[in-house]
Amino acid sequence: MQLLIGPIVGLLLLGVGFGIVERFWPSIRGQRRLRRGWRTDLAWFAWQPTLGKLLSGVVVFVAIMSLGALVMSPIPTDELRGVSPRETWVTGLPLVAQVGGILLLGDFLGYWQHRAFHTVGTLWKFHSIHHSSTDLDWLSSVRVHPINDIASNVVVALPLLFLGFSPVAFAAYVPVLTLYGVMLHANVSWTFGPLRQVIASPTYHRWHHTSEVQGLNKNYAGLFPWIDRLHGTLYLPKGVQPMQFGVAGEAIPTGFFGQMKYPFRGAGSSSEPAEAASARA
Ligand SMILES: [Zn+2]
DSSP states (O other): OHHHHHHHHHHHHHHHHHHHHHHHSBSSTTOOTTOTTHHHHHHHHHHIIIIIHHHHHHHHHHHHHHHHHHTTSOOGGGGGGTSOOOOOTTTTSOHHHHHHHHHHHHHHHHHHHHHHHHHSHHHHHHHTTGGGOSSOOGGGGGOOOHHHHHHHHHHHHHHHHHHTOOHHHHHHHHHHHHHHHHHHHSSBOOOOGGGTTTSOOHHHHHHHHBOSGGGTTOOOOSSOHHHHHHHTOOOOOTTOOOOOBSOTTOOOOSSHHHHHHGGGSOTTSOOOOHHHHHHHO
16 A cells, blocks of 8 residues: 555545646647546556556666676666766766757657557557557556557667766656656647747647648657658648547557556457558548
């Protein structure tokens, strides 16, 4: 029970905060607070900061240690143990520059891992869980399969740590980015006006979640829409909000345990990657 106190307090704080902004700046007006899938998302909300975090932390730590041993060099996490960290050109940078570097490089790496999750069939089965919400709001952000979570963390964190970015800079970046990610799913119509193609907004990310064909396989970046623009995958029409969400053409279970198991099902179930589906559409 003690394990759940943090998540319960977090749920209340986030629920009140996002409840207010979703009330005053709704993207879809009239969407119910207890919308479709809220029970499933509550289960995901309990999972993510507890067992999910433990599982992800262990796997990511083992991955970093294994790679460190493999390349026979001291690893960046030595800093946490009071051992001199490996010196690279990055380690000499001030902390603020390292945070900036992590944001920029992390978003480039994040763009490509996210795109891979949409275009490789096996990966899509794991990522499809995140896209299965048919009513999207801030709570939908927690619906992430652990394999998706672990793989995306490893793909982004490993290269950055081995370049020499400080784990302290990471520690500053992760909670901020997590909260920002929750905001991106909220049922709000913010676009950030003149910065709409510079910094990710809820409207930008909600277009990523749409099941409307014009928005499929667009807006992969987590923070910087201009990365999508560079790659030709930006979709952000002025004055229009996406209205339909979810995964078309796939029967994804609606319950927590069914969603956990879904990606491991045999080839009998549909596992068509979204880009292949949209290419035909
Ligand atoms: Zn996605």
